[in-house]
Amino acid sequence: MASTRPLLLLVLCSLALADAHFKVFNLRGSSLSSSILGHADAYVKVFCGSATLGETSVRNNNPNPWWEEEFTHFKAQQNDVLRLEVHDSDFGFDDFLGVCQRQIKLGTNSHDCFLEKGGTLHYTYTLG
Template identity: 60%
Template sequence: MTSLPALLLLALGLTLAEAQLRLYNLRASDLPSDLLGTSDGYVQVYSGSTYLGKTAVRKNDPDPWWEEEFQHFKAKEGDELKLEVYDQDLLFHDLVGVCQRQMKLGTHTHDCYLEKGGVLTYTYTLDDINQ
């Protein structure tokens, strides 16, 4: 969903300023167990329609912390940040939950309650590179 100020800028033929996104400090708590035991969690990261990558799989850990950081140099304020949390299994990777939020300038830490249980906590910084 686009914000009203963004629509006004687009209507005037202007573009939103590009920004630098840094996503870090991804951690989860109380990820649900599956039939084979505790969760083998990982996270896939998207900025707008751009796939930024995924974390390593943390095996047998209901409270994983991921060291990876993700950066995107063409992010825009108002773009959607999407984090998909999965449990890796032998045949299928079960989607535990999706966190989606429109990005704002500055540094923000959020807790996201996952559909199948557990909480994903993450921090992102969105800096205006045109300042």
């Protein structure tokens, strides 16, 4: 009689790969565009697939901000789209500085993204 263990292991492994732990961290900006009033008061909104993961704190009057927040998602899948929107916090209406979008891949990956209004967003993510 054949053992069903190999089949059971195959099924369990495929279920484990369907949804994976995803983390975005090490978010930092460099040379972010300035407004008339000074440097940007920047923050980042984080999305993965259709999920909103949150947003960072505002770093006031800093062209080279570093955010300590980490964002996790437990139902991420390879090839989901990671979207990072960078904004300048202002009274009344926040200015949009740019967006970074990328399909996520397994492993730990670091990227630089050039923003439409000037400056660069650097970030790292891990999927596994």
